[in-house]
Amino acid sequence: MDELELLKKDWKKNGDKYPKLSYNEIYKMILKKSSSIVKWIFIISILEFVLWTALTIGLKDADFNQRFNEYHAENIMIPLAVAGYIILGYFFYRFFMNYRTISVTDNAKILMEKILKTRRTVRQYVAFNLIYMTISAFVVLGIQFNKDEEMKSIIDTAAADGELFMFYAKTILVTLIALALVIGVFLAFYYLIYGLLLKRLNRNYRELKKIEV
Amino acid sequence: MNKELEHSFVELLEKHQNIIHKVCRLYTNNYDAHNDLFQEITIQLWKAYPKFRGDAKFSTWMYRVGLNTAITLYRKSKRRVNTQGFEDFQFKIKAEEYDDTEEQQLKLLYKAVHQLNDIEKALVFLYLEDKNYKEISETMGISEVNARVKMNRVKTKLRTILNP
Numbered sequence: 308m309d310e311l312e313l314l315k316k317d318w319k320k321n322g323d324k325y326p327k328l329s330y331n332e333i334y335k336m337i338l339k340k341s342s343s344i345v346k347w348i349f350i351i352s353i354l355e356f357v358l359w360t361a362l363t364i365g366l367k368d369a370d371f372n373q374r375f376n377e378y379h380a381e382n383i384m385i386p387l388a389v390a391g392y393i394i395l396g397y398f399f400y401r402f403f404m405n406y407r408t409i410s411v412t413d414n415a416k417i418l419m420e421k422i423l424k425t426r427r428t429v430r431q432y433v434a435f436n437l438i439y440m441t442i443s444a445f446v447v448l449g450i451q452f453n454k455d456e457e458m459k460s461i462i463d464t465a466a467a468d469g470e471l472f473m474f475y476a477k478t479i480l481v482t483l484i485a486l487a488l489v490i491g492v493f494l495a496f497y498y499l500i501y502g503l504l505l506k507r508l509n510r511n512y513r514e515l516k517k518i519e520v
Numbered sequence: 521m522n523k524e525l526e527h528s529f530v531e532l533l534e535k536h537q538n539i540i541h542k543v544c545r546l547y548t549n550n551y552d553a554h555n556d557l558f559q560e561i562t563i564q565l566w567k568a569y570p571k572f573r574g575d576a577k578f579s580t581w582m583y584r585v586g587l588n589t590a591i592t593l594y595r596k597s598k599r600r601v602n603t604q605g606f607e608d609f610q611f612k613i614k615a616e617e618y619d620d621t622e623e624q625q626l627k628l629l630y631k632a633v634h635q636l637n638d639i640e641k642a643l644v645f646l647y648l649e650d651k652n653y654k655e656i657s658e659t660m661g662i663s664e665v666n667a668r669v670k671m672n673r674v675k676t677k678l679r680t681i682l683n684p
Contacts (some may be wrong), residue, residue, distance in 0.1 A: 411589060415659065418661075511591055511639055
């Protein structure tokens with residue numbers, strides 16, 4: 308006999324040997340909280356959102372920001388900040404909509420696609436944050452070169468010594484290294500969280516895709 | 521209104537709970553994980569219940585949500601116990617009902633099924649539940665032809681595991 312037929316026979320025979328949960332036990336369960344990965348992706352993305360916003364607000368009164376305000380570079384900084392918030396808002400909306408549209412009643416493949424789409428949104432969000440951070444860093448650097456009195460005098464000295472190029476190169480290099488470090492830390496962090504969370508899902512999705520080929 | 525909904529849901533679930541237990545049986549291998557998954561499926565069913573229109577049978581709908589939860593949403597419990605524990609688990613097959621060789625074979629079969637990946641398990645599960653290829657394809661989101669092809673491959677894989 309076919310192995311699976313034997314299994315099926317036994318499977319059916321065992322149909323009444325499962326535990327029987329009472330009405331109350333089941334009722335208690337529906338009051339509990341889900342721990343599905345979708346929910347975790349959503350929670351983590353909100354936490355991230357809060358973190359970035361808190362950082363922005365928290366640093367507003369920091370010393371270097373106070374000093375920065377004296378440069379009167381509002382015509383660059385305000386549009387940059389506004390653009391940042393608009394894009395953040397857009398991502399927040401996308402996160403929420405993704406979360407809302409994920410429904411277990413879809414078939415397995417559609418469900419996985421939706422979850423992976425959520426993941427893509429997260430990835431775009433991360434990319435946006437990192438790019439935004441890089442652009443901001445260079446804009447700030449540029450403003451400092453032009454407006455900061457201290458910086459101007461250093462530049463003048465460097466120019467007098469004929470080391471202007473070296474000075475620019477050094478400053479930009481240091482900024483780049485610092486940025487690379489920060490980006491590295493963030494990428495590692497994202498990889499750990501989302502990578503681990505979605506490892507099994509990715510594997511299952513690939514398996515399902517493989518069937519279609 | 522909400523109370524009514526709760527009541528009708530819990531009643532239906534109580535009646536059909538075997539379906540969830542069966543999904544848990546294939547996807548988990550110890551008592552705690554079984555209960556965890558059972559709970560997660562129940563929560564997902566409850567969350568999706570307002571959208572359940574009754575155009576499908578409640579049980580058919582349960583298969584879909586149950587499997588989806590096991591394959592895509594459930595984060596496997598870290599408390600992994602070796603597969604050995606599976607046979608000593610709560611649904612012990614009564615030895616006296618079988619002759620030795622058949623019981624032995626079944627043990628190996630269940631063990632082999634547990635070695636399959638999540639998607640293959642889903643196919644085996646639907647097969648064991650006498651679902652036709654149309655239903656399998658609808659639940660998984662693949663074509664009927666693909667479901668058939670994949671099912672044959674799973675059978676071959678099981679045979680290879682059993683007779684290395």
